[in-house]
Amino acid sequence: MTEEYDDDHHDDDDQSSSSDGEESKSEDSNEEDLDHDYDEIPSNECAGYPTSTKQHVSSEIKQHILAVAIAILAAVTTHAQINGGFDSWKTELAKDWNAIRSSFTSRGESSKTVGKSTAGIPRASPSGGDRAPYAAPSMDAIPTELRQRALQKALGTNSGHKTTILDDSRAAIGHARATAFRRTAGLTFCPPTVMEVAGVSQSQINGLVDLEFILPLDPSVRVLHSYYLGDALGSDSSFVYDNVNIFGSFDSDVILTDIDVVHEQEGTEGALTLERIRSILESHLGEVMVNDEHVCLLQQYTEHKQSGRSIRGRTKVYERPRVSTFYQNKYSSTAGNALSVSREPTEKILPASLTFTGFATKFINLSIQSINLYWDGGHISSGPKAGQMHSVLVGIIPGMESIGTASFPGHSFFVTPTYDKAHVLQRWTVTEDDVVLYYDPLENLSIEDQKREVQKLCDTGKWSQKQKFAREAWIVDRSFGRDYLVKTGRHWLSVFPQPFLDHLDIDLAVGEARNVLMGNTGVNHQGIHLWNAGFIGQVHTFETSHLYFIDVPSTLSPLTKDDYRPEADEQRRLTMRKYQSSQTKRVSIASNATMSLSLKVISCAPRVLEVKKFLSPVEVQHLIDLASGAKGDVSMQRSSVLASGIKNRKDQKIRDTAKQDTRSSTGGWIHREHDVIVDGIFRRVADLLNIDERMMRDQRPPHLIGAEDTESLPTHDRIVEAMQLLRYGPGEEYTPHHDFTYPSIENRYQPRRYATVLMYLTGEGDVVEEGIRRSRSRKNGNADASDGLEGGETTFPRAITTEFHDGVKVQPQSGKAVLFYNVLPDGNLDDLSQHSGGKVVSGVKYVANIWVWDPIIA
Numbered sequence: 001m002t003e004e005y006d007d008d009h010h011d012d013d014d015q016s017s018s019s020d021g022e023e024s025k026s027e028d029s030n031e032e033d034l035d036h037d038y039d040e041i042p043s044n045e046c047a048g049y050p051t052s053t054k055q056h057v058s059s060e061i062k063q064h065i066l067a068v069a070i071a072i073l074a075a076v077t078t079h080a081q082i083n084g085g086f087d088s089w090k091t092e093l094a095k096d097w098n099a100i101r102s103s104f105t106s107r108g109e110s111s112k113t114v115g116k117s118t119a120g121i122p123r124a125s126p127s128g129g130d131r132a133p134y135a136a137p138s139m140d141a142i143p144t145e146l147r148q149r150a151l152q153k154a155l156g157t158n159s160g161h162k163t164t165i166l167d168d169s170r171a172a173i174g175h176a177r178a179t180a181f182r183r184t185a186g187l188t189f190c191p192p193t194v195m196e197v198a199g200v201s202q203s204q205i206n207g208l209v210d211l212e213f214i215l216p217l218d219p220s221v222r223v224l225h226s227y228y229l230g231d232a233l234g235s236d237s238s239f240v241y242d243n244v245n246i247f248g249s250f251d252s253d254v255i256l257t258d259i260d261v262v263h264e265q266e267g268t269e270g271a272l273t274l275e276r277i278r279s280i281l282e283s284h285l286g287e288v289m290v291n292d293e294h295v296c297l298l299q300q301y302t303e304h305k306q307s308g309r310s311i312r313g314r315t316k317v318y319e320r321p322r323v324s325t326f327y328q329n330k331y332s333s334t335a336g337n338a339l340s341v342s343r344e345p346t347e348k349i350l351p352a353s354l355t356f357t358g359f360a361t362k363f364i365n366l367s368i369q370s371i372n373l374y375w376d377g378g379h380i381s382s383g384p385k386a387g388q389m390h391s392v393l394v395g396i397i398p399g400m401e402s403i404g405t406a407s408f409p410g411h412s413f414f415v416t417p418t419y420d421k422a423h424v425l426q427r428w429t430v431t432e433d434d435v436v437l438y439y440d441p442l443e444n445l446s447i448e449d450q451k452r453e454v455q456k457l458c459d460t461g462k463w464s465q466k467q468k469f470a471r472e473a474w475i476v477d478r479s480f481g482r483d484y485l486v487k488t489g490r491h492w493l494s495v496f497p498q499p500f501l502d503h504l505d506i507d508l509a510v511g512e513a514r515n516v517l518m519g520n521t522g523v524n525h526q527g528i529h530l531w532n533a534g535f536i537g538q539v540h541t542f543e544t545s546h547l548y549f550i551d552v553p554s555t556l557s558p559l560t561k562d563d564y565r566p567e568a569d570e571q572r573r574l575t576m577r578k579y580q581s582s583q584t585k586r587v588s589i590a591s592n593a594t595m596s597l598s599l600k601v602i603s604c605a606p607r608v609l610e611v612k613k614f615l616s617p618v619e620v621q622h623l624i625d626l627a628s629g630a631k632g633d634v635s636m637q638r639s640s641v642l643a644s645g646i647k648n649r650k651d652q653k654i655r656d657t658a659k660q661d662t663r664s665s666t667g668g669w670i671h672r673e674h675d676v677i678v679d680g681i682f683r684r685v686a687d688l689l690n691i692d693e694r695m696m697r698d699q700r701p702p703h704l705i706g707a708e709d710t711e712s713l714p715t716h717d718r719i720v721e722a723m724q725l726l727r728y729g730p731g732e733e734y735t736p737h738h739d740f741t742y743p744s745i746e747n748r749y750q751p752r753r754y755a756t757v758l759m760y761l762t763g764e765g766d767v768v769e770e771g772i773r774r775s776r777s778r779k780n781g782n783a784d785a786s787d788g789l790e791g792g793e794t795t796f797p798r799a800i801t802t803e804f805h806d807g808v809k810v811q812p813q814s815g816k817a818v819l820f821y822n823v824l825p826d827g828n829l830d831d832l833s834q835h836s837g838g839k840v841v842s843g844v845k846y847v848a849n850i851w852v853w854d855p856i857i858a
């Protein structure tokens, strides 16, 4: 991925931060009819596309129904019945379903009146505030006594003690204490276990909570079945999606047909047994490849096919903690004690209201043609172009793909064919409720007509299998996203499901990668390490053997692949010791010396941590010299921005259009192999992130890079981009944006930048300021370096706090690093990770950025 992103990395970017951010009053086209139930969507092999006009029962009601159904089930059934597994679960649920649903109808009605909504989801409060405006029914919908009684029954014990701890753990240990980034964790289509029915599951203790979701039977079964196949069969190929295409369109149908045939032959009432389905799958895949969730999914398929009833599944999601838990000593009842968090604080603590209301907006193209996406800036009010429309090309959305940008409520966007920019296909005004927007040429057709149309497109070969699959995958994603929103209050910006790292099987050919993930780094196969951000001011420390450079080595030639061989590596490490120290001044060090650095949490949501003195003055100086041209070989250019998701970044025209006022800095790229100092910084960053530095190496096979013996790992590619050096002069800035991008739906791995490490080279309390000034004026007479930096703070405008109205600000300080995560522990992209580089008032701001992608095992 590095090769692809190095030269012109893509950030999505706010297109028009000058907007006053006023809440939109304009009509949106997504008014929904909520009366349609999932269960009534007919099953069909080639279509069944939900539309935005007729599809779902309010997801909120669904959540209530499910939660209550499970509670009732748990409370009324005996231990043996619960243990009866799938069949009894389904029967019981089915029996209670209608009664439960009708008892909730009135509640459902009232949710409709909350305001204009998408899929029955009440409108967010316009003021922003906590941004969790949706009362998540979740576990709280189950009365505590019911849950406890169910648990006691299930466990056959009266241990009140146990119950209390488990109840508390959900509220307390969940939340911010989730310390790993997981991708679609614990996805299952099997009935709840005894523990789960009782409201307890292992993953709650690991920090994530259960989400029960419902998907329309068609096309979900086909899509998910194909993903399971792809993951099973393609686990050692780079792009599982290719396998999904091959197997998903061929084997997938063959397996489903086999199941249908056996079902018919055996005349089974309802569903085939799990054993029978397992044996059919095993005959195609082999024993080790078959996983239980896949089997359960197919059982739901046989059981629901006639009725077209929906698919039920569960996965883990991140529940953001209450803002009161972000403060260790401020709100006494929480006081940093994990197990007491579940008690409600006496006073209701609200986050500071925000003056900024921007958010990530994602546009999905459900047609097969590429379309242009424009931001509509309205009429130009003065100047020679007065009266003309001002629109800005955000990017081109390829067929069945998505791109995104940061936006504000009230912003308008429109799409046109790429070949006819005057023909507006669809126009949207974004609001907080509508940030994932679909262009769907079939949207206005009835479900029946859509089916016919898609069938025709399939039959006449106008759509490929791949295109059809991608469209169906988006439909599944969209459906999941609604349940995710209701449960968490957050929009789903990722793609569901992401590969199931939780299910990596030790028998599969991932041994080495697993070791890397699990090894000394403390990262396990369940997820990628994230520093805990339990409360503001929380301090962590990490050890690194990549000590500060306190002198510049006599030779600074680029490193070759051979330099990364273990012996060469070790030799260099020893040689470099004479230029290094464990403090920013010289102290005597042993050859195996390490140093320890502290990270301090400055924001819990988003998760932001700072490390003072991450870089030594010599390292800072070295990077500034590279950025300022004193050392020549880094070419700094006017920074460009692109909507995230655009893949063709060689397209100069788009790039030029994208050079807007949103980002006025200049920047250049520097590879880790540039020299030993830069390489050392990358290694220290790996330690900071708690990942194996080898994953940051060039992963291309030896014959492509002219080396014999390489230490590459079974990741797709190196997981780090080249370092980006940025220079901002007075008046220059980078307006609010996200660092994440939207991966292609075709990429089964859904790679993303999970972490940003931003290192300040100049700034307040500048320990090397004097040195920099002297050296710069000496070396290149750079006049602008003679002033200290004023302004240029990095702001997380949407950080949740009880103190600040404009978010959390980070003052540039020479040598300081800020680490923030662009993802949440449940694999969603973190909209709150939005940030800006403030306007420089005087002096020059230099920063260096390192973006790290989540390790993906090939």
Ligand SMILES: O=C(O)CCC(=O)C(=O)O
Residues within 6 Å of the ligand: 011, 726, 734, 739, 758, 792, 793, 794, 795, 835, 836, 837, 838, 847, 849
């Ligand atoms: O300059 C800053 O403070 C932020 C830079 C940034 O966000 C970026 O380059 O993506």
Ligand SMILES: [Fe+2]
Residues within 6 Å of the ligand: 011, 737, 738, 739, 835
């Ligand atoms: Fe950024």
